Amino acid sequence: MKIALVAEHTAPLTAHKGEPTDGESVHIAALARHLARLGHKVAVYARRDTPDAPERTRMGRGVTVDHLPAGPERPLSGQEAVAHTGAFAEALAAALTEDVPDVVHAFGWDSGLAAMSAARGFPDGGAPPVVQTFHSLNAAEHRAGLPKQADRIRMESAVAGSADRIIVTAADQRFELARMGVPRSHVSVVPFGVDTEQFGPDGAVTAAPWRTRRDERTRIVTVAGLGRVDGVHALVQSMARVPGTELVVVGGPHPDDLAIDADARRLHLLAKEAKVEDRITLVGAMDRKELPKLLRSADLYVSASAYDPFGGAVLEAMSCGLPVVATATGPTTGSVLHGTTGLLLRSTRPDALARAMRGLTGDPTMRTAFSIAGVDRSQSRYGWERVAAETVQVYESALPGTAADPELVAEEAS
Template sequence: MKIALVSEHTRPLAAHKGEPTCGGSVHVSALARQLARLGHRVTVYTRRGDADLPDRARMGRGAAVAHLTAGPPRRLTESESAEHTGAFATALSEALADDTPEVVHAIGWTSGLAALSAVRRSDAEPAPRVVQSFHSLNSAEQRAGLPRRTDRVRLEAALAGRADAVVVTSAEQRFELARMGVPRSSVGVIPFGVDTEHFSVEGAAASSPWRRRRDERVRIVSVTRLGAGGGADALVETMARVPEAELVIAGGPAREDLAIDPDARRLELLAKEHGVDDRVTLSGAVDRKELPRLLRSADLFVSAADYDPYGGAVLEAMACGLPVVARAAGGVTDAVLDGTTGLLLRYARPDALGRALRQLAADSTARTAFSIAAADRAASRYTWQRVATETERVYRRTLPREGDLPLAAGDDAH
């Protein structure tokens, strides 16, 4: 099968090289490579966000990324991005005319707009089938306190209604689409995945080049952005309530740029204000090839993000055998089994986080049980191989000759 993955604002090549990047980029890169391993020919179409990026690059046998010119060759803000989706749709239409796929899988609402436009312009017979996924849904973001985008809510509902198939990463997203009028039966749930060969319990564990671990302290790790919505402020404040632990926050700019980053400076001042600066370390962005070593050096993983549609960092921690304490939002709610692989909290306030972290910090037996269950759940349900296989079934269902196959093997399998 010839497949086009359309993801306008991600950086799949960076994710393929193991550079720090967003969850969407990791998703697209991993899915493309695993679909190629199933024997398909996959091209990822994304907007050129850097003048030095090649027109086309391989990501492995059968998988490639094509960078389309649409707007300035630099990273754009969300408001700037919308101005160039039309140009991206035009470039995508031309690219698909030259190399017409059987399935066009759009990931993200702007990508969906571009994909539908490109397919409408196509004169191929039969026309490519369109599968729609969402990085996130604004209706779910609103529930987490993020800004309301009425135009986006309307467009997301329209895209879900017009696509030949819809795939979401969590039961929460399917619920939100049902509230918009999209039948639950037409929406497949296929979660975000994790590379369990790279993120695993077995392997080296090291705190270097981060602050040396003190053996008498429980080490807690979080992988999150340092700015608004990432929960880093709450985590720093929480440490005053967990005196027996130390915290490493991985995220933000490169380590060498932390000194001039306003979010990092704010967190450092907050740590001093609460008297925990000797127990809180900001590591900066960590290369994905190094991240498992940092995770394996820890005893617990914590997430206080306002909204995490994927839950990718949580899954990677679970695959490394870390019990998880996290706010129940987005993909995290499906990934973490409360009381089995970790603890889910309704709110990520310092008092609630502190109680949960103290509970696990003081109970090594519970941590061991959660660790075993977390690694097993990641390996049994969330491998990228399984994600790709379930996605392939969705594609085949859209094709006329395979119309009697079920929507998705992963539907409701949580």
């Protein structure tokens, strides 16, 4: 099968090289590689956001990446990017006409709009089916307390109503799509995955950036942005109630830029006010090949994000053997089994976070049980091999003349 993956605002080559990047880029790079391992030919289409991005390059056997011209050759903010989706759609239409795929798979509503527009340029009956993935829906984010974006909700509804099949990464998004009037038979739940070859309980461990010896403090780690919606502020405040521990925060800008980053400076000030500055370390963005070593050196992983649309960092921590404390929203509600692989919280207030962390840091037997169960669950259910195979089943259900039932595909993330 010839598959076109459309992800306008991703950096698949960056993710492929293991450099710091976003969850969507990790998804595209990993899925493309594993689809190719299944024998499919994959072309990834993204917007050119740097002058030196190649027009076309290989990303492993069976995978090519095309960077299409659309707007300035630099990273764009959300509002800036929307203004260039039309240009991206035109370039995509030309590319798909030149190399017609069997199926087009778009990620995000803006890529979905571009894919729908490109499909309209084919002769009647000649357009490939379009499968749409929503990593997140604003309606679900709004229910989790994030701002409502009426224009985005309208766009997501329009794309959902036009796609031949829809993939979501969490069951709550299926509920939101049903509220939009999308037939349940058109929606499949296929979760985000984890690279079980890279992220596992066995392997090298790094001592950096810990300030003290391994046996002096219980180590808590989180991988998150540094903004308020990412939950790190609440984590820093909670540390005053969890003595004998230290927190390492992976994420944000390059380490060299932490000193001038406004969010990092606010977190440093907050840590001083809470008198925990000696137990908080911000390490900035980290290469993905180094991340497993850091995870394996910790005792507990905590995610306090208001809404994590990917849940990839939680899966990677579980796969490395870390018990997890996480917010009960989005994909995490499916990947973390409360009381088995970790603890799910309805509130991320500092007192609630501290209570959960104290319970686990003070109970090594429970941490060990959660660790064993987390490794088993993440590696048996969430490996990219299985995710790719389930995605192919959705593709097959979208092809003309097939009778495959998409509801049989990844009905539950368990």
